[in-house]
Amino acid sequence: MSLYEQLQARQEQARPIRIGMIGAGKFGTMFLAQAIRIPGIHLVGVVDLSPSAALSNMELVGWSAEQICKTSLADAAKSGRTHVGDDWEALVSHPEIEIIIECTGNPDAAVRHCLKAFEAGKDVINVTVEADAFCGVGLARRAEAAGVLYSMAYGDQPALACELVDWARTCGFGVVAAGRGHKWLPHYRQSTPDTVWDHWGLTREQAERGRLNAKMFNAFLDGSKPAIESAAIANSTGLDAPENGLLFPPGGIDDVPNLMRPRSEGGVLERKGLVEVASCLTTDGKQIPHDIRKGVWVCFEGDTEYLRNCFEEYKVVTDTTGRYMCNYKRWHLIGLELGYSVASLALRREPTGVSKDFRADVAALAKRDLLPGEKLDGEGGFTVSGLLVPAEKSVREGLLPLGLAHEIKLIRPVKAGTAVRWEDVEVPKTGDAYLLRKEIERLGAASANSPETGNVERAFEKEHG
Template identity: 55%
Template sequence: MNLARLLQARADAGRPVRVGLIGAGKFGSMFLAQLRTTPGLHLLGIADLSIPRARAALERTGWDADAAMATSFDEALRTGRTMLTQDAGALIAAGGLDVVVEATGNPAAGANHALLAIAHGRHVVMVTVEADVLVGPLLAAKARAAGVVYSMGSGDQPALVCEMVDWARTCGFNVVCAGKGTKYLPSFHHSTPDTIWSLYGLTPEQAAEGGMNAQMFNSFADGTKSSIEMAAIANAANLRAPSDGLLFPPCGVDDLATILRPREAGGVLEHSGTVETVSSLERDGRPVFRDLRWGVYVVFEADPSPRGDYARRCFKEYGVVTDSSGRYTALYRPYHLIGLELGISVASAALRGEPTGATEFFNADVVAVAKRPLRVGEVLDGEGGYTVWGKLLPAASSLARGALPIGLAHHATLRRDIAEGEVIGWSDVAVEDSAIIRLRREMEQAFSHAETAAMA
């Protein structure tokens, strides 16, 4: 790794990488906390619908807001200060900007900001994974055509998993499964913003103090965020989605290679080369021993033919934990630091011209499923809300069923009654034509024929 050296060289030369942050929520705040102490990065501006919220994010993360703020982008460029604005378009167009960090969490806004940034020749670090899963293959293709980088955000689990998959393949190993851990029970699919903080062991007051959004954090618990992140990994690392959603098997770090292997080998996977999320809870609610709730992993194998005997012997000689056959093993990282690690993506895009994970395929999709019986005329409230949760499916299955993507299940009015657990289709809702729907249709047209059955 030489990104720190390259950043220091830019700092010494007085040519810092100039960054624009769109969205001053939790993820953006975590990035601000470390950007402040990273030589070679200059926060040119923050765009947020609430300027007081953006200022509060600076103050909360250790900045002297009065000293840091500029009154114009020209002043910010000259002085190294930061401009706060409600106008994301103005930030993207500001002179001298190198990298746009999109952290709004809104898929339609995220996609629009990415398109605008690409048109202005800015690199894009897409923190809004919902936008990436909805239209990411198309955004990445447009960025490549424009000669700029479109990247996942390091610190978020998809980018970290893609890095581990890349490591395994570069070493010549076959990737069997990759993913992350989470706290999961089947009942969590019914979680709502009213019940979420008890699942995290927090009071509403503690959540508010930490700047946590109930609907966003509810999507972590109800299975939606896991589905979205696994879809992002499948589409970036060319892996498969399970045929009927994530299994969420209870699994500790010592059992990754045993549980996350194909069924014919004694594991739970339909096939090799897939994504999966493991639970930190047994189905009866007991904690899993040495769980991976906050971490990421990759399960891999050496050449499965007899010619791989030497590598498998090396596994044993060097104390590598394997399944009972000695064929499958795993590496894991117990934590991810979310926005605190995002500077790696910014530096990689600006200084190396390389993404930290980029969507190239349309292997997986996330569709809206009813949390409870829904009635005609009800309005869906999208990811993490009261009405639907997001289920991972192969993209081909989603398209064949005419399923409604979870990223478009906001403000859609039902045309018929929907049973609990039923996948909601495009034909089941009334939605107004919009730029994001047209972009999604363009993505489907461009990439559905190229869906890859990964053999990683």
């Protein structure tokens, strides 16, 4: 039975999937636009730091006053309406809610929300991939220990890429590389919220019409989001990060098989089994036709003569040797597709992507010379961007994860273009996100040195039962 048919059945049985959502920004608002159209779900509550802004966004996408419950979550659960407030702890602990959607975009808050939801026996869909990038395996292990499910958000590129990797492997193909597209030129690394729209391809008026957050969109442009999402893909699929960061090779969809093969065979990869990002711009800034900027891809291998003959017979596009080809999803629709995660988690008990190991990390890279006393402002801001690195290298060199580079003070100078290290900053050592990350680093170091544990996932199982 299809997910949609199962949703319809839940609607007919008056047994909707009951959801709570934390954060009603752009991603959350896109889901709100679809939630009123999907049968078999009930959004019991929405919480946001600004309930009035959440209500405004709901009105923007078609919610009526009759669909809002102004009294309480309990009344909303009974009436089928939706309560809007600012108390996330009440939402997480409400007994009628089955799934929490974490949609704040704040990695420190997201970790705290996820852990509390697990303790309350709730499944979680984590839209805040920034948190997943630096401690996703820890969140997945905590969810498993609590007997609940933890999932990436369908509609975001990591979940879609994971789906393609799973498709290829399930069909019997060896995966050579996987990733997403992007609009990239090297000088975008220094972009700030003040310059983002000049490069993005929108006017300031269009950005204001869409209520777009300049800092969030700049995180895409300056390389932070591609690094974050590539780390999430790697940690979920068992692929690795390139040793020296993403290369952003320029190419369209049909160029992927030639690009995403080992250098020894004419491609850009240092070896098979990596994540990478394809740029939609040539090195001189010209648009490449039939690009994959807004989508995801998987490059796989026809490693026998028979498979390569099949590629040829069915006229698929391969690399020049006929050995490598790709499959792709050209577009991702962000929050408009999130309902698929809700249905998959509740009805199939299957996450749409989940971190299984700590293979890749995103380090904070200085955009300019930084001085002691300055505060870092996280991804998309004025001070740092994200650099994808192998997790082992990140831990060994003491690199500060981008997800924790928010509102923390520098105590040492950091030169432009170099990574910020733990020793360069003053970090509060009590937060949930910090403690979980340090637990992952400790277990990762132990697993790297112990054949008994083998990886971080098994180390968690050993420590947490």
